[in-house]
Amino acid sequence: MDSEIGKTIEAETFEALMMRQAMSLISSEADKCEIKLREFMMEAMHWFEIDRMTMFPNSMLFFNQGKTLAVARPPHKIVTAEQVGIEDAERYLRLIGNSEQTQTFNRAALENSDVVLLRMLAAQGACCHYTIPLSQFGQRWGGISFTIFGQNRCGLNDKKLEQVTFLAQVWLSYWQHSKLHRSLHKPNMKTSSENNKMLRLSHRQCDVLGHLANGLSAKQIATELSLSPRTIESHKYRLMDMLELETHSELVQFALRNGIGY
Structure with missing residues (x-):
């Protein structure tokens, strides 16, 4: 995403961003779901000044199975299974899956964590990392995590966390329904x-x-x-x-x- 598009997004109100994305998803084709979602995740990251984000359709699915959507703003890159290792990836996913509340990890918490991935984020310069559980119909059905880098930056306030959570619910709902649509129309x-x-x-x-x-x-x-x-x-x-x-x-x-x- 070039700088001009980024500036345009930052000038939008949250309500305008939310409505534009929701209307676009409603009219999108199921086969183009993941492309569209990565685009919208990147837009939200520009708006909230988030550097890296990963969405989990189900908290216990594994990194190396391609069951997550991960995006990062340059110069940052997404974290791969090879970098983390399967065993620690599972520990991180259990950390997300076992929590019913939003978790915030500041720099000190990242540095002192017993989870390799969190210590890796600290080594890369992360100032804070968040994991947010997502639920529907009273049941847990996924989650989202994101990271902010930089020594002189602070995290998101409660209002912005609520806004990120709401957008993630919209994204995940569309992702799940697009998967269902594709499985029904293209059985294998x-x-x-x-x-x-x-x-x-x-x-x-x-x-x-x-x-x-x-x-x-x-x-x-x-x-x-x-x-x-x-x-x-x-x-x-x-x-x-x-x-x-x-x-x-x-x-x-x-x-x-x-x-x-x-």
Whole structure:
């Protein structure tokens, strides 16, 4: 986005920015959803003076599966799975997924965090980082995080945080509906195969799978379902066998693709 476009966006009121984006999304084609959303995320970042932003359609989906939308204003670049590592990426996603409140990390909190990604942001010059949970119909269904860089900059006030959250809800709602539209109009063999596998699962297996997708340990699931941790582990490996999956991560991804979990 060139400087002239950036200046035009900054001159808009928030209400004008919001209405223009919402009307454009309503009339957009589903296949062009992600292109349009990246464009609008970048516009909002100019308006709020945010440097890097990532949207998660579901908090427990993984960086390396392409299930996030990430944008950054130059000279900053998006953070990749290779830079973070799968294990720490999952720790960061659990940090987002387990919180029901907006979290703010100042420079000191970033530097002293036990999460590698947050310490990486501090090393890159971040002054603050935010994670915001997003909900719909009373249930958690995703989140957004963003970072502001620079020594002499301060974070967003409560009003601007509310505005960012509202825009993110609009973006995520459109993203989810565009994905549904595309899956209904362009079914593929993988989706059909997974649907057939889902039909083979018992109610108990679906319960266990849902708790695993939400990031619970075998011990925590055992407490929730009044079973032993060993029984939960048995269910887990039986699920992996039935669904023809090899790792815990693949099992969680399968669950989230099929609407089980967050």
